[in-house]
Amino acid sequence: MSWLADYWWVILIILVGMVINGMKELSRLDHKRFLKNKPELPPHRDNNAEWDKEDDWPEKKP
Template sequence: MQWLANHWWIMLLIPVGMIVSAVKDLRRVNLKSYLTDKPELPPHRDNNAQWDDEDDWPKKK
């Protein structure tokens, strides 16, 4: 624990470096060109449709 008390600043450099790197990468992204070249999404497929048909409640007569 003495090492940690003496070198606490090293523990701060790692997250600060990660944040600086993330900001630099985000600045490189061109949002306008991404939105113009964005691929069209396929239509949504409902995966619940298969088991929605099964009704567990008793049927009224």
């Protein structure tokens, strides 16, 4: 771990570079075009909808 104490500034430069590149990419994003061409979402469906039709317990035969 002594290398971390010696080269902490290299890690800091890498992290700052990643943040700057992320900001550049986000500034290139055209959110209005995305919202205009956004696909329609299907109506909400419960994940258990298929199981709700079935009974949890079989019917008892008399």
